[in-house]
Amino acid sequence: MATTDRQATTLALAHALSAAERGLAVIPLSRTKLPALRSPHRDDPTAPICHGECGRLGHGVYDATTDPARIRDLFTAAPWATGYGIACGLPPHHLIGVDLDTKSDTDSSAALRELALRHLFTIPDTVVVLTPSGGRHLWLSGPPDVVVPNSAGRLAPGIDIRGAGGYLVGPGSRTDHGTYATAPGTAHLAPAACPPALLRLLLPPPRSHHPTPPSTGGHGQGLVQFVLAAHEGQRNTRLFWAACRAYEDGIGPALVDPLIDAALNTGLSEREARATIASAARMTGHRP
Ligand SMILES: [Zn+2]
Numbered sequence: 001m002a003t004t005d006r007q008a009t010t011l012a013l014a015h016a017l018s019a020a021e022r023g024l025a026v027i028p029l030s031r032t033k034l035p036a037l038r039s040p041h042r043d044d045p046t047a048p049i050c051h052g053e054c055g056r057l058g059h060g061v062y063d064a065t066t067d068p069a070r071i072r073d074l075f076t077a078a079p080w081a082t083g084y085g086i087a088c089g090l091p092p093h094h095l096i097g098v099d100l101d102t103k104s105d106t107d108s109s110a111a112l113r114e115l116a117l118r119h120l121f122t123i124p125d126t127v128v129v130l131t132p133s134g135g136r137h138l139w140l141s142g143p144p145d146v147v148v149p150n151s152a153g154r155l156a157p158g159i160d161i162r163g164a165g166g167y168l169v170g171p172g173s174r175t176d177h178g179t180y181a182t183a184p185g186t187a188h189l190a191p192a193a194c195p196p197a198l199l200r201l202l203l204p205p206p207r208s209h210h211p212t213p214p215s216t217g218g219h220g221q222g223l224v225q226f227v228l229a230a231h232e233g234q235r236n237t238r239l240f241w242a243a244c245r246a247y248e249d250g251i252g253p254a255l256v257d258p259l260i261d262a263a264l265n266t267g268l269s270e271r272e273a274r275a276t277i278a279s280a281a282r283m284t285g286h287r288p
Contacts, residue, residue, distance in 0.1 A: 015172030025064035028081030036078035083173025089164035097162030108158030124192035132178025243280030
């Protein structure tokens with residue numbers, strides 16, 4: 001048993017190192033698919049929020065790295081690891097995981113096809129990982145300046161999204177339920193770019209504090225307000241969303257300056273704001 005586990009750990013490490021070579025940041029996982037290393041702060045309820053600033057290991061997805069020496073350190077500290085997780089949302093791939101579940105009685109693959117038909121996108125050829133329970137993970141690559149949040153069942157029942165702060169169980173991982181493996185013919189692929197129409201579905205919808213905002217300033221003013229109300233963690237996402245809407249509605253060029261002003265107000269730099277708006281323009285098929 002112990003020997004089997006050691007072999008599983010060695011194998012997981014080998015898979016993790018190979019994923020890292022492709023630019024994917026990894027952490028060791030236990031058989032339960034959770035990060036193998038527990039938080040060094042778990043016994044200290046008064047500890048301030050730490051994402052690894054303390055220098056120790058055990059900060060979940062914040063430990064994720066592509067550095068082989070660091071990966072070996074992580075696995076040495078977690079000799080019970082039998083798998084590895086791949087952090088989403090990090091450069092260079094800005095990985096987005098589309099997790100198609102089979103547990104629910106709904107057909108999540110059919111739900112995704114239906115979404116694709118309704119929103120006019122096609123699922124590109126990309127890495128597909130088969131899960132032991134019969135589910136599938138599609139790996140997509142997001143644009144660098146957009147934060148895709150994690151969500152469960154928001155897109156459709158049985159479809160979970162792994163975005164920033166989330167991770168995907170890497171192919172070759174062994175868990176209590178079985179082994180994860182790439183679908184035949186997809187292992188060599190790079191994560192394909194997420195179709196813009198799908199990406200827009202993954203971004204949070206605007207949430208107004210007023211159920212029916214007064215229509216004094218019109219649609220453009222609403223988009224500007226939406227950006228102005230952004231908290232620090234959502235500034236770029238909101239700006240991107242608002243700019244996409246503006247371009248789709250034909251007021252993109254007119255709204256560039258007001259949106260940049262709003263973004264500066266939230267603390268984004270002008271360079272960041274212009275890059276995000278340019279990206280939204282490209283996404284929606286316009287010239288930045
Ligand atoms: Zn810490």
